[in-house]
Amino acid sequence: MTTSTRDRLTAARGFLLFRRSVNDCKFLAVSSEPSPSVLVVRGCDVLRVPETGECWVVTNQDIVVVGNLIESISPTGSSVSPAAQIIDGRGLLATPGLVNTHTHSPMVLFRGAAEDVPVAAWFNERVWPMESNLTEDDVAAGALLACAEMIQGGTTAFADHYFFEEAIARSVASAGLRANIAPTYFSSRGREALDATVEFAGRWNGAAAGRISTSMGPHAPYTVDDDDLAEVAAQARRLGIRVHIHASENIDQTRSSLQRRGITPIEVLSRTGVLDAGVLIAHGCGIVPSDYELLATHSTTTSVASCPKVYLKHALAPMTPVGDLQQLGVGVAAGTDGAAGHNTLDMWESMRLLAMTQKYQTTDAMVMTTSDTVRLAMRGGAAALGLGDPDLRPGGPADIVLVDLGGSHHQPVHDARAALVYGMQTSDVRTVIVDGQVLMRDRQLLTIDLPEVIADVVDRVKRLTTIREGSSVQFYNP
Amino acid sequence: MTTSTRDRLTAARGFLLFRRSVNDCKFLAVSSEPSPSVLVVRGCDVLRVPETGECWVVTNQDIVVVGNLIESISPTGSSVSPAAQIIDGRGLLATPGLVNTHTHSPMVLFRGAAEDVPVAAWFNERVWPMESNLTEDDVAAGALLACAEMIQGGTTAFADHYFFEEAIARSVASAGLRANIAPTYFSSRGREALDATVEFAGRWNGAAAGRISTSMGPHAPYTVDDDDLAEVAAQARRLGIRVHIHASENIDQTRSSLQRRGITPIEVLSRTGVLDAGVLIAHGCGIVPSDYELLATHSTTTSVASCPKVYLKHALAPMTPVGDLQQLGVGVAAGTDGAAGHNTLDMWESMRLLAMTQKYQTTDAMVMTTSDTVRLAMRGGAAALGLGDPDLRPGGPADIVLVDLGGSHHQPVHDARAALVYGMQTSDVRTVIVDGQVLMRDRQLLTIDLPEVIADVVDRVKRLTTIREGSSVQFYNP
Numbered sequence: 008m009t010t011s012t013r014d015r016l017t018a019a020r021g022f023l024l025f026r027r028s029v030n031d032c033k034f035l036a037v038s039s040e041p042s043p044s045v046l047v048v049r050g051c052d053v054l055r056v057p058e059t060g061e062c063w064v065v066t067n068q069d070i071v072v073v074g075n076l077i078e079s080i081s082p083t084g085s086s087v088s089p090a091a092q093i094i095d096g097r098g099l100l101a102t103p104g105l106v107n108t109h110t111h112s113p114m115v116l117f118r119g120a121a122e123d124v125p126v127a128a129w130f131n132e133r134v135w136p137m138e139s140n141l142t143e144d145d146v147a148a149g150a151l152l153a154c155a156e157m158i159q160g161g162t163t164a165f166a167d168h169y170f171f172e173e174a175i176a177r178s179v180a181s182a183g184l185r186a187n188i189a190p191t192y193f194s195s196r197g198r199e200a201l202d203a204t205v206e207f208a209g210r211w212n213g214a215a216a217g218r219i220s221t222s223m224g225p226h227a228p229y230t231v232d233d234d235d236l237a238e239v240a241a242q243a244r245r246l247g248i249r250v251h252i253h254a255s256e257n258i259d260q261t262r263s264s265l266q267r268r269g270i271t272p273i274e275v276l277s278r279t280g281v282l283d284a285g286v287l288i289a290h291g292c293g294i295v296p297s298d299y300e301l302l303a304t305h306s307t308t309t310s311v312a313s314c315p316k317v318y319l320k321h322a323l324a325p326m327t328p329v330g331d332l333q334q335l336g337v338g339v340a341a342g343t344d345g346a347a348g349h350n351t352l353d354m355w356e357s358m359r360l361l362a363m364t365q366k367y368q369t370t371d372a373m374v375m376t377t378s379d380t381v382r383l384a385m386r387g388g389a390a391a392l393g394l395g396d397p398d399l400r401p402g403g404p405a406d407i408v409l410v411d412l413g414g415s416h417h418q419p420v421h422d423a424r425a426a427l428v429y430g431m432q433t434s435d436v437r438t439v440i441v442d443g444q445v446l447m448r449d450r451q452l453l454t455i456d457l458p459e460v461i462a463d464v465v466d467r468v469k470r471l472t473t474i475r476e477g478s479s480v481q482f483y484n485p
Numbered sequence: 486m487t488t489s490t491r492d493r494l495t496a497a498r499g500f501l502l503f504r505r506s507v508n509d510c511k512f513l514a515v516s517s518e519p520s521p522s523v524l525v526v527r528g529c530d531v532l533r534v535p536e537t538g539e540c541w542v543v544t545n546q547d548i549v550v551v552g553n554l555i556e557s558i559s560p561t562g563s564s565v566s567p568a569a570q571i572i573d574g575r576g577l578l579a580t581p582g583l584v585n586t587h588t589h590s591p592m593v594l595f596r597g598a599a600e601d602v603p604v605a606a607w608f609n610e611r612v613w614p615m616e617s618n619l620t621e622d623d624v625a626a627g628a629l630l631a632c633a634e635m636i637q638g639g640t641t642a643f644a645d646h647y648f649f650e651e652a653i654a655r656s657v658a659s660a661g662l663r664a665n666i667a668p669t670y671f672s673s674r675g676r677e678a679l680d681a682t683v684e685f686a687g688r689w690n691g692a693a694a695g696r697i698s699t700s701m702g703p704h705a706p707y708t709v710d711d712d713d714l715a716e717v718a719a720q721a722r723r724l725g726i727r728v729h730i731h732a733s734e735n736i737d738q739t740r741s742s743l744q745r746r747g748i749t750p751i752e753v754l755s756r757t758g759v760l761d762a763g764v765l766i767a768h769g770c771g772i773v774p775s776d777y778e779l780l781a782t783h784s785t786t787t788s789v790a791s792c793p794k795v796y797l798k799h800a801l802a803p804m805t806p807v808g809d810l811q812q813l814g815v816g817v818a819a820g821t822d823g824a825a826g827h828n829t830l831d832m833w834e835s836m837r838l839l840a841m842t843q844k845y846q847t848t849d850a851m852v853m854t855t856s857d858t859v860r861l862a863m864r865g866g867a868a869a870l871g872l873g874d875p876d877l878r879p880g881g882p883a884d885i886v887l888v889d890l891g892g893s894h895h896q897p898v899h900d901a902r903a904a905l906v907y908g909m910q911t912s913d914v915r916t917v918i919v920d921g922q923v924l925m926r927d928r929q930l931l932t933i934d935l936p937e938v939i940a941d942v943v944d945r946v947k948r949l950t951t952i953r954e955g956s957s958v959q960f961y962n963p
Contacts, residue, residue, distance in 0.1 A: 118895075119903035125850040156893040319841035320907075322850040350907035351894040363797035372603040372800040415634040416829040416911060417596075418939045419946045425597035429798075429828035433894060434912035461896045468897045 043074030044092065046443065050083040051096025051409060054423065056103060056385050056398050062378040064423050070101060072405040075216075075443035079401050094448065096409055099437055100423055103397040104163025104406040105354035106388025107342050109251075109289040109312035111169045111191075112352070113141070113149030114345030115156065116464065120472050121347050126257070126321045130483035132474075134347050138170075139478040140471050147174035148463050154182035155455045156352045160433035161408040163441045164392055165352075166287060166312065166342070168224050168251055170480075172207050180215040183446045183454045185406070187287075187392045189224030189251035192239070193481055194232045201235060205242045212248055218442055220393060222251040222287065228275040229260065229485035240280035249285035249308070249393065252276070257323045260485045261293035273298035282309065287391055289342070291327050292318060299335055306336035310391035314344040315360040321348070326364050329383075330374060340387035355431035358384040362428055377424035409438040521552030522570065524921065528561040529574025529887060532901065534581060534863050534876050540856040542901050548579060550883040553694075553921035557879050572926065577887040577915055578901055580859075581875040582641025583832035584866025585820050587729075587767040587790035589647045589669075590830070591619070591627030592823030593634065594942065598950050599825050604735070604799045608961035610952075612825050616648075617956040618949050625652035626941050632660035633933045634830045638911035639886040641919045642870055643830075644765060644790065644820070646702050646729055648958075650685050658693040661924045661932045663884070665765075665870045667702030667729035670717070671959055672710045679713060683720045690726055696920055698871060700729040700765065706753040707738065707963035718758035727763035727786070727871070730754070735801045738963045739771035751776035760787065765869055767820070769805050770796060777813055784814035788869035791819055793838040795826040804842050807861075808852060818865035833909035836862040840906055855902035887916040 048070040056062050069085045071078040079085070087093075114134075121133035146169065157165060164185035167175055172190035179186040188211065190204040208221040223243045225231040231239070231252075243250050254272045255261050264272050273294060276282045282301060285308035288294075294302070294311075302309060313327035329339050341357045343349040349357075361383070362375040375383075389397040397406060410427070412418075414435060417426045439447040446454050526548040534540050547563045549556040557563070565571075592612075599611035624647065635643060642663035645653055650668035657664040666689065668682040686699040701717045701724075703709040709717070709730075721728050733739050733750045742750050751772060754760045760779060763786035766772075772780070772789075780787060791805035807817050819835045821827040827835075839861070840853040853861075867875040875884060888905070890896075892913060895904045917925040924932050 116897065118897075118899065118908065120899040122900065122903045122907075123851055123854045129850075152893060152896065159893055316841070319845045320850065322844040322848045324845060324848060350903065353894065353910075363794065366800040367797045367802060370800045370802060372607075372798065373601055376601045413939075415630060415637055415935060415939070416831060418630065419594065419596075419943050421596065421598040421946065421950060422600065425600045425828065429600075430596070432831075432910035432912055434910055457893060461891075461893070465897050468899065472899060 044443070045088050045090065046072040046092045046094065046440070046445070047087045048094045048096040048101060048407065048409065051099050051101045052423070053080060053399050054100055054102040054381070056382055058386065060378070062381050062424050064100065070096070070399065070407065072440070072443050075405050077399060077401055077403045077405050080399065094409070094438060094445070098413060099409040099411055101399060102408050102410060102427065103385040103399055104408050104439070104441065105161050105358070105384055106340065106392055106394070107157065107162050107165035107352060107354050108287065108310065108340040108388050108391040109314055109342030109344055110153070110165055110167055110352060111345035112153035112165065112167050112175060113146040113169055114347045115153045115352065116145065116149040116467065116471055117347035118350050126323060127483050129321065129348070131479070135479040135481050135483070136474045137472055138480045139475070140473065141170065143171045143174045145467055145471060146171035147178055148460065148467065150175040150178035151182065151455060151460050152464050153346070153352055154178055154184055155452060155457050155460060157184060158182065158439050158446045158452060158455070159436065160353055160355065161410065161436035161439060162352065162354045163406040163408065163439065164388070164394060166222070166251060166392055168289070172204070176211050176214065176219055179219055181454065183441055183444050185218045185392070185394070185441060187220045187222055187251070189222040191224050191226055192235070193226050193230045194235045195230070195481065201238065208242070208248055209246050212246065216442065220248070222249045225250065225252050227253040227256070227485070228264065228272045230481060233275065233279050236275070236279035236281055240284040243284040249287060250281050251287040251289070252281065253289045254291065255288070255293035255298070256290040258293040258325065261295055263485050271295060271298055273301055277301050285309070287312060290314065291332070292323065292325060294328055294332070299331065302332070302337050303335040310338035310340055310387070312340050312342040312391060313361055314342045314349065314357065315364045316357060317344045317348040319360070319364070326368050329361070329365050330369060338387055338390045339383060340391040341384050353433050354384065355427070355433060359428055377422065377428045380428045381424055405440055405443040407440040408436055410435050411437050522921070523566050523568060524550040524570045524572065524918070524923070525565045526572045526574040526579060526885065526887065529577045529579045530901070531558060531877050532578055532580040532859070534860055536864065538856070540859050540902050542578065548574070548877065548885065550918070550921050553883050555877060555879055555881045555883050558877060572887070572916060572923070574887055576891060577889055579877060580886050580888060580905065581863040581877055582884040582886050582917070582919065583639050583836070583862055584818065584870055584872070585635065585640050585643035585830060585832050586765065586788065586818040586866050586869040587792055587820030587822055588631070588643055588645055588830060589823035590631035590643065590645050590653060591624045591647055592825040593631045593830065594623065594627040594945065594949055595825035596828050604801060605961050607799065607826070609957070613957040613959050613961070614952045615950055616958045617953070618951065619648065621649045621652045623945055623949060624649035625656055626938065626945065628653040628656035629660065629933060629938050630942050631824070631830055632656055632662055633930060633935050633938060635662060636660065636917050636924045636930060636933070637914065637928070638831055638833065639888065639914035639917060640830065640832050641884040641886065641917065642866070642872060644700070644729055644870055646767070650682070654689050654692065654697055657697055659932065661919055661922050663696045663870070663872070663919060665698045665700055665729070667700040669702050669704055670713070671704050671708045672713045673708070673959065679716065686720070686726055687724050690724065694920065698726070700727050703728065703730050705731040705734070705963070706742065706750045708959060711753065711757050714753070714757035714759055718762040721762040727765060728759050729765040729767070730759065731767045732769065733766070733771035733776070734768040736771040736803065739773055741963050749773060749776055751779055755779050763787070765790060768792065769810070770801065770803060772806055772810070777809065780810070780815050781813040788816035788818055788865070790869060791817060791839055792822040792827065792835065793842045794835060795822045797838070797842070798826060804846050807839070807843050808847060816865055816868045817861060818869040819862050831911050832862065833905070833911060837906055855900065855906045858906045859902055883918055883921040885918040886914055888913050889915050
């Protein structure tokens with residue numbers, strides 16, 4: 008073990024011991040063993056994702072993982088401890104994990120149940136009435152199914168925004184993924200509900216051995232009033248967390264805000280202190296040039312999650328102005344949004360669509376190169392969740408995805424970056440390691456009993472999709 | 486066997502016996518047995534795709550295939566001949582095959598080798614120079630790899646447009662797929678080359694037990710002069726086949742044609758007799774309202790193949806005007822184009838992107854419903870290739886794809902149509918039957934040795950991607 012890795016591990020343990028002082032200790036996987044476990048991925052190729060420039064592949068490497076960190080990456084054939092767990096990586100490409108920076112994970116319960124409708128009808132006639140049927144148990148089951156789908160697809164971390172946040176957190180903790188969880192809040196729910204989200208955010212931030220973090224989760228400037236936004240922002244600053252909010256989701260919302268209030272949704276976030284607190288903005292397709300100065304001022308604490316599949320399906324032009332935001336220094340990342348719109352939680356598809364729709368929107372085939380796209384999905388995603396540098400390197404986090412580019416749809420592989428961006432399907436993911444723990448090995452999920460989860464979910468379907476007159480969680484009229 | 490099915494089989498055999506009189510008899514799979522083989526898919530659900538209205542699913546059916554036709558579809562539990570081959574379809578959904586209506590199958594050899602460049606550089610700096618390296622053996626190997634990928638993805642028929650057409654035809658014949666093969670022709674190749682394509686088209690049309698048909702394949706109005714187009718059209722009429730051609734690929738080509746010649750590419754097709762011969766137009770994104778009257782006049786013999794992934798990647802707006810063309814009565818179908826642009830031959834992705842980009846382009850989330858999209862891909866695809874009604878029904882062709890919607894990315898299935906359009910990946914395809922022959926069973930390819938094909942292809946990569954100064958098949962300057 009290198010000195011620097013040992014220092015990092017010691018520091019990590021110190022953090023964990025500190026976290027023991029909060030409750031939910033059952034999810035703090037602090038080891039009582041004298042030495043951390045060792046895991047070796049043998050003979051894989053390794054994708055490197057630098058901060059700038061081209062991504063590249065180093066061939067035939069051994070990745071040695073000690074505890075939850077990468078100890079070394081070196082040419083294959085290194086000698087390892089006989090106690091080490093060995094994963095055969097030959098013929099596979101190791102990549103950092105994908106990060107889904109905006110979803111509502113339990114909405115996998117509703118995939119396919121709201122097709123071919125515009126956004127207002129999608130909310131008011133389909134999704135919000137169906138969501139009024141949800142119980143905490145439904146959400147736990149849905150979140151677990153979502154975790155299974157994400158692990159199977161090589162997503163190692165996600166930013167969630169939903170109700171029954173405790174149930175989601177427990178599902179994430181048991182699944183072994185990383186997540187930033189924002190409890191959804193509408194002002195229509197009242198101050199007590201807001202206080203409950205604050206309490207959740209404080210209690211769960213750093214839980215599950217640090218794999219779970221939290222954000223405040225006001226739904227949107229059009230469903231949360233300014234006083235509540237200001238309170239949310241103040242609480243986020245107090246807790247040292249950020250705000251995850253839908254804002255400027257589309258240009259109609261921006262126009263509506265300008266008409267009703269004379270300011271854009273981004274200006275609302277500024278006036279209420281949300282920008283100052285640090286924010287993960289979902290969608291941002293309605294961000295306009297007059298917002299740019301504000302965003303530039305807050306660029307280091309602002310990320311925007313772009314989810315192009317739902318903009319296509321809802322026929323909502325334009326897309327997130329990705330290039331402009333990056334020019335401002337604002338972090339941009341990819342997400343799926345909930346599966347009631349996106350149908351799957353496939354982040355390969357999200358990243359591919361982001362690249363393609365940005366090329367199309369800017370009429371420039373040379374933007375969003377394969378390297379830039381991989382970087383946005385992996386480094387941009389990690390930054391949006393406040394995670395560290397995700398690149399696979401000694402001392403880095405052991406969040407590793409092994410993908411198989413051997414299929415007929417990838418061969419011959421002239422360029423692994425192009426294969427990752429334009430050819431991947433989730434079934435090409437073979438093995439997934441998060442925080443040093445193997446969550447899927449050669450397509451076998453190790454932390455989730457998927458047949459049981461699916462059977463549980465299917466039992467709930469009929470009740471969940473029954474639409475009851477007058478019953479809805481909210482009304483969409485931004 | 487019903488009388489009508491027996492009549493159809495007899496008619497089909499008569500056709501085959503007629504085809505024996507041409508050469509290439511080795512691909513004519515005329516059975517010498519007294520009775521045709523029987524195949525039963527037990528207990529599957531069946532997707533029905535009507536000419537209009539909603540698609541629907543009939544559950545728990547047995548599909549009985551006799552020879553190359555569907556004999557019956559009835560509630561599971563029917564008694565069948567002890568000699569019948571049984572496929573367990575429980576938990577699977579049977580659908581018609583997907584039809585890839587525009588591709589250059591051997592270009593799988595170049596996937597990922599020409600990324601992030603605009604269309605002129607894509608042709609002139611990457612693809613056409615690389616293609617000048619191709620030998621007939623390379624094309625045979627590439628076509629076989631493409632066939633493997635298409636079978637694995639549930640594509641049962643495709644329209645190909647490429648060089649070394651004999652090699653492609655042999656690969657298709659051995660793989661067991663259906664294909665319409667158009668030998669690519671540029672005027673720069675001279676009259677002898679044109680005559681050779683005519684000879685190929687005549688000789689191979691109806692070969693491989695009728696699974697192979699042919700079209701004339703002039704490349705485009707900007708690479709084939711009017712005299713050659715007129716000759717091609719005349720030969721197509723003589724042979725009773727159609728013309729497969731790139732035309733109005735993008736709006737720049739239409740503008741350029743108007744500027745150079747005062748007429749649109751579609752008007753060129755009209756003046757040279759190509760529209761009269763019947764035509765499969767690749768792309769058609771540059772079709773303009775002034776073309777509509779001509780297209781309406783030829784609507785019953787015209788199809789347009791739309792391949793949205795490559796328009797996105799090449800940043801070429803607008804998309805094919807799908808809704809307008811359908812209003813004119815022109816057939817519209819989906820395709821991938823070559824994998825050097827599309828990366829894969831995934832028709833599920835093509836159909837999904839077609840639906841999404843049409844919603845986006847028309848700013849109407851209600852167009853291209855899931856039923857309309859499935860219909861376009863399946864019925865539209867079959868029509869574009871001159872195949873009959875592909876719906877799964879007694880007397881229909883035994884081109885059947887069994888898909889598994891049991892994965893975490895599909896569950897729970899509220900709507901199988903939505904799952905097919907918005908959630909499918911090719912790995913969800915379990916079993917593929919074409920013309921009554923099982924080409925893949927439970928993911929095992931039965932007609933292609935994929936590892937051998939991939940090894941063969943990989944050996945060719947370095948030579949194929951070497952770009953030699955001044956060596957190119959053509960120059961792009963439409």
